[in-house]
Amino acid sequence: MLTLDRISKTFDPGTASEKKVLENFSLHLDRGEFVTVIGSNGAGKSTIINAVSGAFYVDSGRIALDGQDITFMKDYRRAHFIGRLFQDPMQGTAPSMSVEENLSLAFIRNDEHVSPFGLSAREKKYLRDRVATLELGLENRMSARVGTLSGGQRQALTLLMATLVTPKLLMLDEHTAALDPATAEKVLALTKNIVAENKLTCMMITHNISSALALGSRTIMMDNGRILFDLRDEERARMTVPALLDRFKEAMQKNLDNDRMLLS
Numbered sequence: 001m002l003t004l005d006r007i008s009k010t011f012d013p014g015t016a017s018e019k020k021v022l023e024n025f026s027l028h029l030d031r032g033e034f035v036t037v038i039g040s041n042g043a044g045k046s047t048i049i050n051a052v053s054g055a056f057y058v059d060s061g062r063i064a065l066d067g068q069d070i071t072f073m074k075d076y077r078r079a080h081f082i083g084r085l086f087q088d089p090m091q092g093t094a095p096s097m098s099v100e101e102n103l104s105l106a107f108i109r110n111d112e113h114v115s116p117f118g119l120s121a122r123e124k125k126y127l128r129d130r131v132a133t134l135e136l137g138l139e140n141r142m143s144a145r146v147g148t149l150s151g152g153q154r155q156a157l158t159l160l161m162a163t164l165v166t167p168k169l170l171m172l173d174e175h176t177a178a179l180d181p182a183t184a185e186k187v188l189a190l191t192k193n194i195v196a197e198n199k200l201t202c203m204m205i206t207h208n209i210s211s212a213l214a215l216g217s218r219t220i221m222m223d224n225g226r227i228l229f230d231l232r233d234e235e236r237a238r239m240t241v242p243a244l245l246d247r248f249k250e251a252m253q254k255n256l257d258n259d260r261m262l263l264s
Ligand SMILES: Nc1ncnc2c1ncn2[C@@H]1O[C@H](COP(=O)(O)OP(=O)(O)OP(=O)(O)O)[C@@H](O)[C@H]1O
Pocket: 011, 012, 019, 021, 039, 040, 041, 042, 043, 044, 045, 046, 047, 048
């Protein structure tokens, strides 16, 4: 489904701030696989998501999604079939537009729904029903400006928008990190349900090891542009947070005391 074949990325090449982040990095996700990604700060996790979503082109290597080579496809074209959530709840929605208008934009991403007269009453009801599944009461606030919603409500709405038209791939970049713990739990539960219901292929970056082990079916641990280990099946099912931290420390041979991963 998603294949990264020996991709490399160096930022600011040839300058004093040159940073080689990925070198011949390869990864394959099967259709319907939900992979959680953890790792040290600056390991290159967001760079992978940025490369796949087309925020920049990779220097070398190939990216294929569903059999299609997207290595040099423009980001706005990839956005038709790749859903993405960021850490910042302010990204991904238009604050001055209403809940319904934001959802309409996500809905018409699929061209067949475009009508010069806007959405039909039936389509509006469909959107309201989908919003109700979030169980946040937003179905009664369809005309409220999104800028007036809380961070958690916005992130839940963004998640719904990213999956309203089923994406080929959903990429979540620490999408609950800026939320308070209770709201983060709620958004994670929604994530789990939406991914399962739509059988989505999903990659989720998190700094929370217990979330990484609780969600999805596979966990990748990264450091310095490399995959340190790739847990699945029985090995992952048996893995605990302390055991994973121990394995990470062992692999890194360094003290993790200052790493943000330990603090979350
Ligand atoms: N656009 C950019 N320009 C220059 N350097 C960048 C850019 N994006 C990322 N980097 C650098 O690349 C390295 C990897 O960054 P990346 O954001 O992928 O790490 P990460 O694993 O997501 O880390 P964190 O967990 O801290 O968010 C870092 O040193 C970062 O400063």
